[in-house]
Amino acid sequence: MSKHEPVPPPKERSVLGRNSSYKDYTKSWVSGRKPWRCSAHHILPVSCFKLHNIKCSPASKKYYVRRCLWVSKYNVNGGTKFAGLQKPIGENNMVRLPTKSGYTKTYPTPRRPKYKNPHPENECMHSGSWSEHFLYNKEVQQWLNDNVWKKLQENKAKHQGKGKSILADLQKGEKHFRDELVKRGKRNDGTKACWKDKNKARRSLPFSMASTIGPYKTRNPV
Numbered sequence: 001m002s003k004h005e006p007v008p009p010p011k012e013r014s015v016l017g018r019n020s021s022y023k024d025y026t027k028s029w030v031s032g033r034k035p036w037r038c039s040a041h042h043i044l045p046v047s048c049f050k051l052h053n054i055k056c057s058p059a060s061k062k063y064y065v066r067r068c069l070w071v072s073k074y075n076v077n078g079g080t081k082f083a084g085l086q087k088p089i090g091e092n093n094m095v096r097l098p099t100k101s102g103y104t105k106t107y108p109t110p111r112r113p114k115y116k117n118p119h120p121e122n123e124c125m126h127s128g129s130w131s132e133h134f135l136y137n138k139e140v141q142q143w144l145n146d147n148v149w150k151k152l153q154e155n156k157a158k159h160q161g162k163g164k165s166i167l168a169d170l171q172k173g174e175k176h177f178r179d180e181l182v183k184r185g186k187r188n189d190g191t192k193a194c195w196k197d198k199n200k201a202r203r204s205l206p207f208s209m210a211s212t213i214g215p216y217k218t219r220n221p222v
């Protein structure tokens with residue numbers, strides 16, 4: 001006798017898992033080697049939508065949250081499913097970021113003292129080796145918890161059948177973290193100043209996706 005909007009069949013649910021189309025919805029995407037080594041980043045990472053990463057109290061409420069997510073018509077890859085509701089390319093959930101070798105292969109080294117062209121500038125690295133992506137994911141999980149999941153739990157009655165407002169909240173998250181990545185790449189006078197000055201304090205900062213510099217080595221980002 002549930003008053004909930006019925007759970008839609010899998011084909012009609014939100015797309016919450018990575019699929020191969022995500023690069024097509026990444027602005028300026030050419031390949032992982034052009035214009036420099038790079039990869040496509042899910043601004044709200046796919047792992048944040050996994051059941052075990054949805055933090056609720058009591059924990060059983062995560063099933064309710066997932067059910068709300070399913071009806072929200074969200075597409076984590078920015079793809080064509082629910083096309084009219086998704087943000088256009090460049091404002092959606094996908095962004096291109098240089099990898100670590102996007103910098104090491106184009107910025108000056110003792111053997112090659114000049115910048116190679118083209119080269120990235122003031123863009124956070126997607127594959128740092130100091131757990132930056134891991135920390136970034138934790139920040140996004142916290143943001144989603146504070147700004148979306150909690151609201152759903154508290155206003156269970158009010159949110160019935162409000163898939164659209166959940167979509168809008170997720171899109172606010174996309175914008176928030178897209179803007180953060182832009183700001184973060186410019187920290188500490190930016191990537192070039194930090195690359196050049198070996199004695200500069202916290203010179204890894206503009207290269208980090210996270211709010212700070214990762215403290216420990218970790219596996220590859222998710």
Ligand SMILES: [Zn+2]
Nearest residue numbers: 040041042222
């Ligand atoms: Zn990523």
